[in-house]
Amino acid sequence: MTDVSPADANGSAPTEQPPVPGFRILAQYVRDLSFENPRAPDSLRMDGKPAIDMGVELNAQGRPDGLFEVDIKLSIKASTDTMKVFQVELLYGGLFQLTGIPEQDIEPMLLIECPRYLFPYAREIISRASADGGFYPPFMLDPIDFAGIYTARQQQQAQQGGAA
Template identity: 35%
Template sequence: MAEQAPQENARQFIVQRIYTKDISFETPNSPAVFRQEWKPTHDLNLNTRVNKLADDTFEVVLAVTVTTKIGDMTAFLVEAQQAGIFSVAGFAENELGPLLGAYCPNILFPYAREVVSDLVTKGSFPQLVLQPVNFDALFAQHQQQAAVQREGGDGATREH
């Protein structure tokens, strides 16, 4: 059996590195917050950005911000930027958006979840476990909103 020559346009996806780019943990109302009954509300904010480093190499940064309050009092604020360097080759231009905007954040999220959980625990608060996130749905929603903005519409369905 003859060896097959590698395809010139073969798809390649490589995780080169995953790292914590920036972290912050604040407890602006400690120690008073520790005397409150622990019935928190959590606000989760996610954001991603992509930086092109070379022809086929990208840095993807997943920013996670969690604000936890007891009533009107902020118990803690956690901000973590989890990043990765990814090599992608052989993908069509229309495939790069979902790959970098949804697939890579899916890879980064467990690392960010661990960073957030560790910081909260080290701050002497009960463990906080972030629930899974459907980045594919978030990416699709973002694309839809961007399309509506490009058309200058309000998102209402129009008949042609």
């Protein structure tokens, strides 16, 4: 055994390869879940489709251990002209480890790619909650364009910065 690095074919020491960009999902969890069906059983026998009001919030933050927490908050309110049908609020999170990601790409990774991986699980939880609340068919969220949300947020911040 020696303390000398092996040489490549040219006799020079090999160069270190930069780490390959990637991320790992270390944990996924429900931080908060609320389902309300205040007008049951009347809300279960309504005719037609209710109006849906949906909200999406994204949050990402670094931790002292070098990992990142990403949260998706989904709020869905279904109502008719005469009654509130149901309301679901879910705060679903994940713990991520990023490796080899350039500094300028960390924010888009956390607010676009990480939520893309969390969303199908959050969607299933909301669907199951609406089914358990007595609604058939269960409420299924349409896919969310996280890149579009991120771009809109960036444009809004740029406009606010320009106005200040």
